[in-house]
Amino acid sequence: MFHKEGHKIIVITFIVVIAAVLLVDRFVSLSWLQYLLFAVSGIFLYLILQFFRNPKRNLFSGDHAVVSPVDGKVVVIEEVFEKEYFKDKRLQVSVFMSPLNVHVTRYPIAGKIAFSKYHPGKYLVAWHPKASEENERTTVVIDSKSYGKVLYRQIAGALAKRIVNYAIEGEDVTQGSDSGFIKFGSRVDLFLPLDTNIKVELNQKVRGGESIIAQM
Known part of the structure; x- marks a missing residue:
């Protein structure tokens, strides 16, 4: 498929x-x-x-867990100051996708889309420290009744020339369902509450919609 x-x-x-x-x-x-x-x-x-393959997945569903939005490797787990939406400290978990990974983006948690915004920008390599703020990107915030607000950011890489984002503000979404696509190499950042229990380690490979990134 x-x-x-x-x-x-x-x-x-x-x-x-x-x-x-x-x-x-x-x-x-x-x-x-x-x-x-x-x-x-x-x-x-x-x-x-x-x-462009889109393999069938056994999607995880759980109100108190956040799943990986994409396939790839965990490259960042750290406490940061999120400047765009929360404007406070969050736990950032970043997943890097190589050109050979499945590039479908999935909603990491169920809830209502509270924020969705596209930003034009540069095409630095996806693992560059400034890629999250300077590259072409989209920012999406999902408001979950049981978990709170979760932000994920699609970031274009040096080869990525188009980010597709299906998230529409006010829309109710299902965990693991298709939220977009990034063409040709990229990264996705998750920003989670500080009391989140992270379930992955650096350099761990994860699968979109299946691998649990964090739990309350």
């Missing part, structure tokens, strides 16, 4: 690859070069399909 954000790109890629194969077959006479170009085209198509 592929994410809807990739349907157009996948179709275009198929057309380009088929055209490339036909052109190589017609105009390239050296067998070894033909095979090489065929292999490059096949790998390119495979990578596009891998990037």
Whole structure:
């Protein structure tokens, strides 16, 4: 299964690859070069399909737990001052996605969308310390009745050129459901209450909608 954000790109890629194969077959006479170009085209198509895959998940559901919004590796766990919305100290947990990870973004907790805002910006590498404040990004706050407010931030990386955010203020959302997509490498930051019990460690690999990041 592929994410809807990739349907157009996948179709275009198929057309380009088929055209490339036909052109190589017609105009390239050296067998070894033909095979090489065929292999490059096949790998390119495979990578596009891998990037936009949207595998079925056994989604976790729990009022007192926050799940990972994305697939990737935990790269930050620290207390920070969140400047945009809370304007106080929060626990930040950041998950970095490589281009080979599933890039679907999921709601980390159920509740009502209290805030949703897009920010244009730079394209620093996603692990850069200033990426959370200077890169293209979206900020979403979910107000959960049992957990309180949770903020997550989609951050574009050096290769990411488009962030898709489905969160609409006032809308009720379900934990683990599709909240957006980030194209070609990125990071997602979670900002949680200070009394949160973090359930992950640095460099731990997590799966969107399944891995528990924190509990009250």
